[in-house]
Amino acid sequence: MAYDKFNVLVSRVVPMSAENVDTDQIIPARFLKATERVGFGDNLFRDWRYDSEGNPKPDFVLNDSRYSGKVLLAGKNFGSGSSREHAVWALYDYGFRCVVSSFFADIFKNNCLNIGVLPVTVTAEFADEMFAEVEKDPLSEVKVDIDAQTITILSTGRSETFDINAYKKGNMKNGFDDIDYLLNLKEEIGKFAEKA
């Protein structure tokens, strides 16, 4: 599925410092019953965001009116557990385009890149400074430049480069997905399959 192109993003930051946030928290299994990719944002972090009666829990960051933005700043080992791509659909649908963490789970990171949410891995020190800045001033912003592969905390000017392979970078910038690429390789794949 095509997604919005990603070039330069300047945005406020939503901080969530919990470590080992698994995809069951991002979207609980009981909300995976759809047959179409619509409306997942409503159930993003469902059980942390709402009580059992459906009332917003005031101490959860997505219910805290001080914070908003397209960048989610997450704790270590974000997105572990289930391979459900629905977790990234929920983040995207809610409005996040970039997740920053010092450590991502593997399948989650792949899923992000496949549907147009940029995972930015930073050092633990950089993440700490981002947490400190957004705590000091929830209006503070970061700039994520995919071409330069840099993330900058605008209030302090601190900047760091991040890794992304050239192929995926091209996809993110153009809003392409892997299937477009693979469909063009059908002949080579056919030859390979005959051999296998």
Place this chain on the structure above:
Amino acid sequence: MENKTLFDKIWDAHVVKSIPNGPDVFFIDKHFIHEVTSPVAFLGLETRGVSVLYPEKTIATPDHNVPTIDQDKTIKDKLSRMQVERLRENCQKYGIDLHDLGSDHHGIVHVIGPELGITQPGMTIVCGDSHTSTHGAFGTIAFGIGTSEVEMVFATQCIMQVKPKRMRITVDGELGKGVTSKDIILYIISKISASGGTGYFLEYAGSTIRNLSMEARMTICNMSIEMGARGGLIAPDETTFDYLKGKQYAPKGEAWDTTLAYWKTLKTDEDATFDLEYSYDAADIEPMITYGTNPGMGVKVRDMIPSTEGMEGSEKKSYLKSLEYMGFQPGEAMKGKKVDYVFVGSCTNGRIEDIRSVANFVKGKKKADNITAWIVPGSREVEKKAIEEGLVAILEEAGFKLRQPGCSACLAMNDDKIPSGKYAVSTSNRNFEGRQGPGSRTLLASPLTVAAVAITGKITDPRDVFEN
């Protein structure tokens, strides 16, 4: 020639094309699908106007959201019913083999693949489910993928993957009484942590692993993902070949001999190097149980919950938050804590050997009054064997309730939910917050430990029950 790991041999043999500074175009031999992560992928095909390239390489079964009672009746839950019906329509439309509810080989996708002999050494296997790593027990590269990748496999039989690094975990020595393969893997995860395998593909080796049955090996490979690893494999050997011989989809006659000769070549070369190695002594492993909200938070059943000494900042905060959810305190003993539910089942421990071990343990005993005990076979085949061997009669006599095959309370997508605040000791693979139902509290353990808990009604080391 360069010495290679088994992982490298299988991986390299499946690369259609390498993109400079990018991923490999990676060919998939077998693709398993289920009702939850496939419908959007099928929709994607329709939107693009493409078909399934090699439908014979995909195998389907509904397992995640299906009810485990009255499977012969219409599914009551509307959304679950729609997903299962959509799977049927899509399989029919594209000519995909479906092991439907009620059919002889219905079951959890990672249980039926091996039991039908579809899973074979040297293959690459994917499924939109992270426990696809189970199939690594046969010497395969098997891992979970997202729905976009499911669509890629439908359309092109390939996905784009960056090759992971290699890690070997060696376990040597003899296991003590009451110690099972589930304890081995919970022990390893408690050492390496829930993220320590991230970026790696694992190989399990050593005499302890070699001496395990295929089903016990599957339990180990199944939980590779709980360390963050994409998957983990075990080199095939006589145990593997004996298991596969005569299975429905295994090669027969002359083809068996040719294939077997190839399978026998599938091992890591002696001087091959790994990016990271861990070694453990089987004698150090005891019955294990988790106390927190990720599978890395595990201790020996007879041990205490670790204190917060040496922890600070967000690590300490996350640790205390996890214990608060569980209703536990640092430093408390695990033994003796009251339990409300036990669950035997899932792709981790829902096979016949698991049910045998529980049945043998509870034979002639009764479950404690405070325990609700569910046993959910991983497949129809497992269910059939359990009835034929008289295990179901023993279990029912002990007060266990047998349900029909499916993922069930492992992820509680159907009605098999643990109520909020209640404690479940479970043979499944994840103890995440709310995993077994909103507010539920899960403790992971082996089938044997679960059986001991069922009898005593509280957290119990199975060896203590043997001794009495």
